Amino acid sequence: MYSSRKKSQEDVPMEMTSVWICSNEECNGWMRDNFSFSNEPTCPQCKSAMVKGEKKIAVLANTSPVQSK
Template identity: 60%
Template sequence: MYFSRKRLMVDLPEEMTSLWSCTNELCNGWMRDNFVFSVQPVCGQCNSLMEKGEKMLTIVANTSPNQTKR
């Protein structure tokens, strides 16, 4: 069998997205703000503090019913 990964013919829409980035210089961890469950998250890779920022990313909708931040 042959499986080919064809490139999408339509570009996915992008927008400026709020996100949290890891403050550790050796870590490149980040997460979208609408997928965070705490007010001040910690990095899932190195457990360092994270800072808020923005990045141009493809649009992803979070449909989780558990979206309250504590």
């Protein structure tokens, strides 16, 4: 009989989410739109401009009481 110590991974719900994506092709930076502090953020990694886009990522609620939007 086989038993594993690893916990079984539960299915994480995924959905299309609005994100900011770095415009620099050499940078992989992105952030969720509802986690940004600016209406037009700059990339925290390379300081380039960011453009709006969408990614299919895990559902995550922003419970921060401070949202500038």
